[in-house]
Amino acid sequence: MTDSALSGVRVVELCQMVAGPYCAKILADLGADVIKVEPPGGDASRQRSDLFLYLNTNKRGITLDPLGHEGARLFHELCRDVDILIEDTPPGTLEDWNIGFGHLSAVNPRLIVASITPFGQHGPHRDWKAHPITTWFSSGEGYFLPVPTPDGGPATAREPVQAGGLVGEYRCGMSAAVAILLALCSQQATGQGQQIDISKQEALLDLSRYEICKYPNDGFIERRDTRASPSGGLLPCRDGWVDVHFTEDHQWRALVQFLGHPEWGEDELFATRGARAAHREELVACLAPELQRYTPEEIYHGAQRLGCPVGPITDPADLLASPQLGVRGFFPELEHSDSERFRQPGVPYQFSATPCAVRLPAPRLGEHNDAVLGKVFGITPEELARLRTAGVI
Amino acid sequence: MTPIPRPLPAMLSGLRVLDFTWAWAGPYATTLLGFAGAEVVKVESRTRLDLTRRSTGHSGTGDQVSPSFSHINLNKRSITLNLSDPRAVALARDLVRVFDVVAENYRPGVMDKLGLGYEELRAIKPDLIMISSSTRGAKGPERRYAGYATIFASLSGLSHVTGYVGGPPTQFRNSMDLCSAHTMAIATLAAVYAWRRSGRGQHVDVSASEAAIALLGDTVLGAIMGGQSPARQGNADPVMAPHNCYPCRGEDSWISIAVGSEAEWHALRHAMGDPSWSHEERFAAAGGRQRHREEMDRLIGGWTAAWDRVELAETLQRVGVAATPVMSSEDLYGDPHLGTRRKFVHGADHEREDVTVVGPPWRHSATPAQVERLGVALGQDNAHIFGEVLGLSGQEIERLQAERVLH
Secondary structure: OOOOOOOOOEEEEEOOOOHHHHHHHHHHHOOOEEEEEEOOOOOHHHHOHHHHHHHOOOEEEEEOOOOOHHHHHHHHHHOOOOOEEEEOOOOOHHHHOOOOHHHHHHHOOOOEEEEEEOOOOOOOOOOOOOOHHHHHHOOOHHHHOOOOOOOOOOHHHOOOOOOOOOHHHHHHHHHHHHHHHHHHHHHHHHOOOEEEEEEHHHHHHHHHHHHHHHHHHHOOOOOHHHOOOOOEEEEEEOOEEEEEEOOOHHHHHHHHHHOOOHHHHOOHHHOOHHHHHHOHHHHHHHHHHHHOOOOHHHHHHHHHHHOOOEEEOOOHHHHHHOHHHHHOOOOOEEEOOOOOEEEOOOOOEEEOOOOOOOOOOOOOOOOOHHHHHHHHOOOOHHHHHHHHHOOOO | OOOOOOOOOOOOOOOEEEEOOOOOHHHHHHHHHHHOOOEEEEEEOHHHOOHHHHOOOOOOOOOOOOOOHHHHOEOEEEEEOOOOOHHHHHHHHHHHHOOOEEEEOOOOOHHHHHOOOHHHHHHHOOOOEEEEEEOOOOOOOOOOOOOOHHHHHHHHOHHHHOOOOOOOOOOOOHHHHHHHHHHHHHHHHHHHHHHHHHOOOEEEEEEHHHHHHHOOHHHHHHHHHHOOOOOOOOOOOOOOOOEEEEEOOOOOOEEEEEOOOHHHHHHHHHHOOOOHHHHOHHHOOHHHHHHOHHHHHHHHHHHHOOOOHHHHHHHHHHOOOEEEEOOOHHHHHHOHHHHHOOOEEEEOOOOOOOEEEEOOOOEEOOOOOOOOOEOOOOOOOHHHHHHHHOOOOHHHHHHHHHOOOOO
16 A cells, blocks of 8 residues: 555644644544544543544544553653654643653654644743633634624624634644644654643734734734625525625626626726725625525535635535535545544545555544553553553553 | 754755645645745745735735735745746746645645646646645536635534523634644645655545534534534533633633543632632533532632633642633734743844744654744746756846736
8 A cells, every 4th residue: 555644653642622633633634643632531532422433533442541650651652663742631731640741852852742732832921721712702803703793783892703614623633733844844854852831822823813913014903893805795596695806806806706606797886906905885885686586505616617716614424515625525434433424524635656645533532542552562461451450551 | 072063954954845826725735845944935026926925914904015924934945936927837847846745725626727737737747746726626516616724724613612601602813724734734844854755646535524524523422423513612622610711800801711531620619719609519520610610710700800811720730720821913923931942033134134033832851943034025936947057047036026926
């Protein structure tokens, strides 16, 4: 079989919930051998099967509590020959058990240790407590994401609303994956590992770097009510919404051609980007009844084929039926341990030479204890039984 | 005596990236590589100026000033090639020979039409890594559809699941592009790692809308497994309550608070001064607090409204409650924590003496990522790249500039 891009790269994941596990999943889907270390009670995300099953594909799973003398010794052993440790414990926790970066790199100088925490490893807020929503709102976009109010009233009259799903946490895991791959390229060249400090606040803030710097550079504070789009926007249509763009004149002409009003393309009121922004109310008044004649999908395909960028507001439940995603094989079908089969979202890239795919379902709790601890570390079955009884694994 | 360790080279030291990307997602992908020391050369043209070079800022600056360009194009060199001229395409192909990675985010088919498609470039440089990113990816019935950040969010379901209960969906902007940039960087780095190990190059096809779906994977899988369509839920969480933003003193001033355990609930109650309502049976357990969320949030908001958001966050953090101010750009820029971590970098770019940008998103202990160059003028590095790298004479370069090939 052809090697995957990260074949031979060995990773230990000591993470729970979303950000760390997503980071490790990215590496696992690219072919790295990821051993997920869970406490004997399991990753907290096992409470939600959709979460756990999506975030832990292509990994092997063992149970081990590294925060104890015997567990720490085993964990130390586990990290002796690996390339990468990804961990999300509160800053200082691993050091307390002599399994921090200093201890591990003393025996494995190639080791990359990536620590993912809400506020990073140093600074006055290092020990601040966080849940995903507080992390989201500590990073900028939460303050200016233009969430429309149900009654059309002023955006700032109501509380700011977070991004849906757990997108903020995923974004942190994605940022950490870039950082780790960079360190891995460095390790490939020099043989040296290092420590990476991922602050979730900074990983998220990074994605709004332009908006945030309007303040130091121009004294301008981006808010929910400063973000009216001059060149398009979310507009209602029949049975839903579409996101329409007419930044460029040719895009505007394509849209009105689709709607059966090519004359609006020549109308001076809307002829240029500036004119469309200046006459936005008239423009929306023209478009609104025409858009009501079509569904989001009809406008999407019709306008896109003529060259106007349109996006249908899509219900995640409808994605599985998308012909585009189907052709690309975006939803691989996996067989889970209870022999139930279902499709789940795959990977967003296709490599021509190194296969990258979701192949193996998330592991059952402790599924690979015997294989990893027994075979790899030569721990005897009797010893495994004792460790199990003692609650270490 | 311990020898002083020699400084390690930058993480991508020696990696050459020829960058045909434009707008937001592609350019930030190559900036992420540039933070780590890759030599990124941006291929631009006056005939098709990058969107961020011609966008006007909120302050209404003119075409020549580019308020957004410098924030997403860092550590780069810039050359000009008018690719509608076959001589420029020939020069681009000459450059490909001495670069390791080609990055582009045109609509699928455009690079092929220019004579710069993967198959043609591979014939020139067999171990080339080429990364292409587009709205829907390079194959499938929708491959030619165009899109921007907001459309990636629409197509992924993220817009659908974000908003007030009963309210409209939400448009996401530049942050979606920068997410797509990260996905593109991940694909590039994986290909670079494999290439250095095996000597084999390849083409990677990235779909920006799939990259957005990947960040919503559990929601999509939940809909598949449960057969139910997820709804907009404001700030509500399926388990935690309280879990919301609450008003503080001042205009558009808020704090986010989340309570994930009984210990945190007791700590919050205590911080509020143990009001009698908080002892009511209906608020005793998380399930009850969920059911009576609106009433509870109103009561908590009545208490928070008198507080300064920063003081309240510090007060709640001291007793172990997860709380942060809803931080504006002003809050972030003045934040003592980010100040200690030197998050903001000041310098001069090609247009302004004093510009502030955000530094790299991560901290590497041995080979720190760095901002080395803020912004770059159009074609600033023509002499260096075409002269020193390709070996053209000064006269030739001048002639090609006059004939609008390097343009």
